[in-house]
Amino acid sequence: MRIGLLIRLIVLAVLLVFLIHPDTFAGFFSLFTKPNQPPIYNQGSLLDITLNHLAIVLTATVASTLIAVGLAILVTRPFGAEFLPLSRSLANVGQTFPPVAVLALAVPMLGFGTAPTLVALFLYGLLPIFENTLTGLTNLPPAVTDAAKGVGMTGWQRLLKVELPLALPVILAGIRLSTVISLATATIGSTVAARTLGEVIIAGLTANNTAFVLQGGLIVGVLAVLIYDALSALERFLMARTGQLGRAAA
Amino acid sequence: MIEIDDITKTYGENTVVDRVSLVIDPGTICVIVGTSGSGKTTLMRMINKLVDQTSGAIRIDGEDIAGIPAYELRRRIGYAIQGHGLFPHRTVGQNIATVPKLLGWDKKRIADRVEELLTLFQLDPAQYRDRLPNELSGGQQQRVGVARALAAKPNILLMDEPYGALDPVIRAKAQEDLLAVQRQFETTIVLVTHDMEEAIHLGTKIAVMDKGQLLQHDVPQQIIANPATPFVAELIGSAERPFRLLSLGKVADHIEPGEVAGTPLDAGVTLRDAYAELLWSGRPALPVTRDGKVIGQVTLAQLARLAARPQ
Ligand SMILES: Nc1ncnc2c1ncn2[C@@H]1O[C@H](COP(=O)(O)OP(=O)(O)OP(=O)(O)O)[C@@H](O)[C@H]1O
Numbered sequence: 001m002r003i004g005l006l007i008r009l010i011v012l013a014v015l016l017v018f019l020i021h022p023d024t025f026a027g028f029f030s031l032f033t034k035p036n037q038p039p040i041y042n043q044g045s046l047l048d049i050t051l052n053h054l055a056i057v058l059t060a061t062v063a064s065t066l067i068a069v070g071l072a073i074l075v076t077r078p079f080g081a082e083f084l085p086l087s088r089s090l091a092n093v094g095q096t097f098p099p100v101a102v103l104a105l106a107v108p109m110l111g112f113g114t115a116p117t118l119v120a121l122f123l124y125g126l127l128p129i130f131e132n133t134l135t136g137l138t139n140l141p142p143a144v145t146d147a148a149k150g151v152g153m154t155g156w157q158r159l160l161k162v163e164l165p166l167a168l169p170v171i172l173a174g175i176r177l178s179t180v181i182s183l184a185t186a187t188i189g190s191t192v193a194a195r196t197l198g199e200v201i202i203a204g205l206t207a208n209n210t211a212f213v214l215q216g217g218l219i220v221g222v223l224a225v226l227i228y229d230a231l232s233a234l235e236r237f238l239m240a241r242t243g244q245l246g247r248a249a250a
Numbered sequence: 251m252i253e254i255d256d257i258t259k260t261y262g263e264n265t266v267v268d269r270v271s272l273v274i275d276p277g278t279i280c281v282i283v284g285t286s287g288s289g290k291t292t293l294m295r296m297i298n299k300l301v302d303q304t305s306g307a308i309r310i311d312g313e314d315i316a317g318i319p320a321y322e323l324r325r326r327i328g329y330a331i332q333g334h335g336l337f338p339h340r341t342v343g344q345n346i347a348t349v350p351k352l353l354g355w356d357k358k359r360i361a362d363r364v365e366e367l368l369t370l371f372q373l374d375p376a377q378y379r380d381r382l383p384n385e386l387s388g389g390q391q392q393r394v395g396v397a398r399a400l401a402a403k404p405n406i407l408l409m410d411e412p413y414g415a416l417d418p419v420i421r422a423k424a425q426e427d428l429l430a431v432q433r434q435f436e437t438t439i440v441l442v443t444h445d446m447e448e449a450i451h452l453g454t455k456i457a458v459m460d461k462g463q464l465l466q467h468d469v470p471q472q473i474i475a476n477p478a479t480p481f482v483a484e485l486i487g488s489a490e491r492p493f494r495l496l497s498l499g500k501v502a503d504h505i506e507p508g509e510v511a512g513t514p515l516d517a518g519v520t521l522r523d524a525y526a527e528l529l530w531s532g533r534p535a536l537p538v539t540r541d542g543k544v545i546g547q548v549t550l551a552q553l554a555r556l557a558a559r560p561q
């Protein structure tokens with residue numbers, strides 16, 4: 001655990017150094033270039049592109065979370081139960097649609113740039129969060145939900161004080177899945193002129209510069225691993241805090 | 251007073267509680283016994299509206315509970331759930347404080363109450379208040395479950411097999427505590443148990459259920475002496491009848507004058523325990539003491555008469 005944390009911190013530090021002073025690594029990346037090719041991406045600041053990439057992913061994931069959790073709460077209330085099957089299939093459709101197709105459909109409506117990418121990531125992020133929130137809210141120990149009623153909590157009090165806190169680790173697992181999927185999928189956004197790390201990869205592919213492709217790919221990969229691990233750790237912490245360690249997460 | 255008036259609950263084709271009528275007087279303990287699946291829990295949960303009856307009515311102090319909002323009714327009724335049902339994400343203290351908090355008690359009063367209850371149930375507040383339920387043993391969890399039900403000093407307490415996971419020593423102590431609390435606050439208690447011993451010890455009256463029907467509702471003496479059906483007799487256990495009868499009486503009420511030798515018995519013990527002591531000592535009589543002073547004797551012959559079927 002301690003060693004793992006240390007390795008992750010070192011990886012994070014190396015990533016930051018690379019983003020702020022990419023030239024430090026010029027020697028290493030020149031191993032992958034042909035003569036006269038630049039070893040470091042030179043059509044924009046890697047830091048700016050990375051921050052923009054993260055901002056798009058964050059915006060899309062926050063939006064997915066709000067809508068998916070809200071929807072899951074509605075359909076698990078007595079009055080919303082009849083919409084459960086409908087909402088499930090809607091979220092499924094969002095997932096089965098290829099992201100490229102979403103982009104292709106969104107561009108005529110929203111134009112080129114960030115907007116169609118956001119829409120695609122948003123739709124893509126819905127399902128894991130929605131499914132996990134449903135699982136979390138419906139798989140609570142029956143004795144506990146019974147007790148919540150038995151002590152005289154109202155529907156809202158049960159939701160806020162018992163159901164959501166206990167479901168939180170499972171919901172977070174859904175958010176983690178969504179985030180990592182979005183992080184990777186966002187690279188495709190540069191095909192419709194969104195400013196993401198896909199830009200670096202595509203530049204490398206068109207100029208036949210392996211170093212560029214590596215840089216774009218490595219940044220996305222390292223970010224995905226670090227964010228995944230950080231959210232996993234947060235989940236474990238919450239499981240322990242809510243006295244649920246030992247209960248399997250979905 | 252709880253009046254259960256011709257109440258029925260069906261799930262589809264299945265009649266789980268079948269036209270049960272029962273009046274539970276204020277300040278008494280009604281113990282419900284019966285085999286597994288006989289509808290005890292279902293009957294109990296209709297009193298706090300966790301289950302809606304198919305037909306019939308339930309009145310508390312004359313008021314039909316159909317007209318009371320469920321959450322309001324439940325805050326007035328303590329409920330110790332089968333299998334404790336503690337909130338896993340809240341500490342022992344927070345669990346116990348649940349209902350007082352819902353009722354808007356002030357902080358100081360809640361903290362005092364939590365401390366008082368933990369002490370009553372032999373859980374050192376300093377050590378246990380801030381633990382999560384999964385850091386307690388099964389028996390400790392059950393006691394916290396009962397403490398949570400008692401927290402807001404409800405007039406009515408529903409307890410579903412509250413002492414199933416307790417060892418005999420702690421169980422006996424918990425029963426005495428419950429009786430003490432019940433007498434002090436004149437709480438009306440409905441308690442489900444599988445343990446006939448517990449039913450006879452705690453029950454002002456015992457209600458025997460089988461297949462959803464109420465077979466008999468009477469004081470323990472009557473249930474033992476005159477079981478209404480063969481099923482009731484079987485539940486009590488015919489071989490146990492004389493001893494169960496003895497366990498209802500105290501030595502204090504059957505002291506005879508005279509001085510004998512032997513290890514003295516306290517006047518507060520049950521006749522059953524006195525009988526066991528007499529048999530074990532091999533003597534026909536033993537001295538009885540109160541506050542350490544000998545006040546008479548209890549005889550084997552007398553106990554044998556008391557254990558015989560009442561005429
Ligand atoms: N929600 C439900 N839907 C359908 N059947 C139910 C439901 N709840 C209880 N039952 C059935 O009602 C019957 C009585 O159940 P109940 O829980 O009241 O029994 P019990 O006497 O408390 O048993 P135990 O001693 O095992 O706790 C059982 O046969 C059970 O299967």
Ligand SMILES: [Mg+2]
Nearest residue numbers: 290291332410
């Ligand atoms: Mg039961």
